Amino acid sequence: MRLAIVGYGKMGHMIAAAAALRGHDVVCTVDPFAKDASIVTSEPLSMATAVAGSGADAVIEFSHPSSVRGNIDALIPTGLPLVVGTTGWHDSLPEVSETVKARGSALFYSSNFSVGVNLFYRIVSDAARLLADFENYDVAVFESHHSNKADSPSGTGIEIARRILENVPRKTKIVSDAFTRKPDPSELHLASLRVGSTPGTHSVFFDSAADTIELTHVARNREGFALGAVRAAEWLIGAGPGIFTMNDIFDSL
Ligand SMILES: NC(=O)c1ccc[n+]([C@@H]2O[C@H](COP(=O)([O-])OP(=O)(O)OC[C@H]3O[C@@H](n4cnc5c(N)ncnc54)[C@H](O)[C@@H]3O)[C@@H](O)[C@H]2O)c1
Structure with missing residues (x-):
């Protein structure tokens, strides 16, 4: 899988490491501040354009509660399966669900991927x-x-x-x-x-x-979150359109 990571902080770096261990390629990392990100922007549309042009098969978003909603809204139209780990936005789940349905895209969210x-x-x-x-x-x-x-x-x-x-x-x-x-x-x-x-x-x-x-x-460390997010992206690629949570993975076992 080719993976884009939006928000390249502590979790973004751990996700990149977990993805590499599972044999995936990280083709794009986006962050407004991280010096080692491949794209440095806080602007949702530039971020989404860079992600769409990167050849990624899926996107994982772990940024900040203040930016996650703008990032979700910009990423849904790319049509790429989107895994969201950032917390603090679930009050707007009804509106996000409507957009996901209207676009026929796939979104996986969890406040905890462990x-x-x-x-x-x-x-x-x-x-x-x-x-x-x-x-x-x-x-x-x-x-x-x-x-x-x-x-x-x-x-x-x-x-x-x-x-x-x-x-x-x-x-x-x-x-x-x-x-x-x-x-x-x-x-x-x-x-x-x-x-x-x-x-x-x-x-x-x-x-x-x-x-x-x-x-x-x-939680003893954050590795469980990172591995869970990567596994969610692997699962989401084969899942088809819709909104999914960890319950869907558990129910499919
Ligand atoms: N769902 C889970 O399992 C889980 C686990 C751990 C953390 N989290 C959540 O993930 C989020 C990130 O956690 P963290 O520990 O990596 O935080 P962090 O502060 O280390 O990293 C967040 C990164 O997001 C970047 N950022 C800020 N605005 C952005 C924007 N507009 N676009 C892209 N990137 C942007 C910051 O520059 C920073 O590098 C938090 O909301 C945290 O609560 C969720």
């Missing part, structure tokens, strides 16, 4: 479903990441919280701000910590007066 985290999502959904009948258990989510992270709460934390709402009917609303009042029992607290260089930790607490059940996923 296989372990995606297994964790399933474990959390199952645990939440099980605990839903036990009203004496409250539930909360906690995430911590390195202090360079641009968005908060993490996309992974939001997905975990979303799965809890889906499975625990007594929780109806995610609250990620600090509580300056007593929480309503229907509110699900999603709390964040930013510190040092930790790659990402997510915990779910099911808490009763008698005990706590704690589920935790700890």
Whole structure:
């Protein structure tokens, strides 16, 4: 596979390394600041023109929450299968889905490409479903990441919280701000910590007066994200048009 990478920061470099290990060619890297990128621009249309002209079979986007939407809008018309790892844009998923459908293109997105985290999502959904009948258990989510992270709460934390709402009917609303009042029992607290260089930790607490059940996923490094993104691009090339997530890969296994 010939691959274009948009956003050549920490993840972009790790994706290039993971792609090389899997025998792929990185034919284009785009970044407004990275000195070793093959195209230096922050302008979405110039970026998309460079990507389209590079001969890439697929594009992987890991840039910044403030630029990802413009990049997606510019890349969809290229018709290239597009994998998006940047977080902080999922509120605009309905509009992006419309454009993807209208153009007949293929987009794969995930707030977390690690296989372990995606297994964790399933474990959390199952645990939440099980605990839903036990009203004496409250539930909360906690995430911590390195202090360079641009968005908060993490996309992974939001997905975990979303799965809890889906499975625990007594929780109806995610609250990620600090509580300056007593929480309503229907509110699900999603709390964040930013510190040092930790790659990402997510915990779910099911808490009763008698005990706590704690589920935790700890990312040890970022290699799992990079490998997952490359595997998603490999999978997407054969998938045809549509919008896909890690669930589609898991379901196809
Ligand atoms: N989905 C996942 O599995 C996963 C895993 C890790 C990180 N992330 C997300 O990926 C994103 C990037 O993370 P990172 O650690 O590589 O950050 P980073 O800061 O190391 O790199 C981001 C790069 O994007 C570049 N950039 C900024 N504006 C751009 C634009 N308009 N076009 C192209 N590039 C642009 C920056 O110059 C920088 O080099 C973040 O949103 C992060 O939360 C997702």
